Amino acid sequence: MKRVENKVAVVTGGAFGIGKAISLLLAEEGAKVAVTDIADDEGQRVAEEIERSGGIAKYWHLDTSVESDVENVFAGVADVFGAIDVLVNNAGIAGANRPTHEVTREEWEKVINVNVTGVFLCTKYVVPYMMRVGRGSIVNLSSIYGLVGAADLPPYHASKGAVRLMSKNDALQYARDNIRVNSVHPGFIWTPLVEQLAEDSPDGATAFRAHLDSKHPIGHVGEPDDIAYGVLYLASEESKFITGSELVIDGGYTAQ
Secondary structure (H helix, E strand, O other), rough: OOEEEOOEEEOOOOHHHHHHHHHHHHHOOOOEEEEEOOOOHHHHHHHHHHHOOOOOOEEEOOOOOOHHHHHHHHHHHHHHHHHOOOOEOOOOOOOOOHHHHHHOOOHHHHHHHHHHHHHHHHHHHHHHHHHHHHHHHEEEEOOHOOOOOOOHHHHHHHHHHHHHHHHHHHHHHHHHHHEEEEEEEEOOEEHHHHHHHHOOOOHHHHHHHHHHOOOOOOOOOEEEHHHHHHHHHHHHHHHHHOOOEEEEEOHHHHHH
């Protein structure tokens, strides 16, 4: 069954990990996918992989923290595909991992510019296109660390908490326009970035993975597809009565 057939979806940060999995799955389920990222070679390869599999996709370079980039890319997507029905605000960075009093303002603003301002700008520019077609689904990637603290990564935690509340506020703002806005809160997901951290760990990759697995009551970390299937649900008409909600996909992490 094509669960998002004929929908046009924009995925930010679509070149790697969770964003790549989301792009591939939405395309498999019938969406025309605009893969966007700042990693051009990798993003182009994702779009080409979709097309080789019989899907429809195109890659755009997009720095979500640059307003002119967002405005121009969204106009380009609407021009090529005719509409925008789904926005997945996935692009994000982790940033400085030091106590708050040691984080510089530049380090703080770097994370906020991507993780918060990027979500704001993409929402700002996608809403008019969704209003044109009388519907839309915006899926914002927050984190378990938009729900709980962990005594690390102060800018990241602040940014993901902001995304959670932005999602609720926009859900109320645009409900009358039949535009739904929800947040997704992943636990630790085994992406190429996390795998590289494991390889670089002084304790070794096996011990690193075992430590991450132990944090989740279900017994292991997640995979990118675990998040992609949640996003697919929120993008589809199966979730037509869901807005302003938090979809927590964390193997029980926040239930502890």
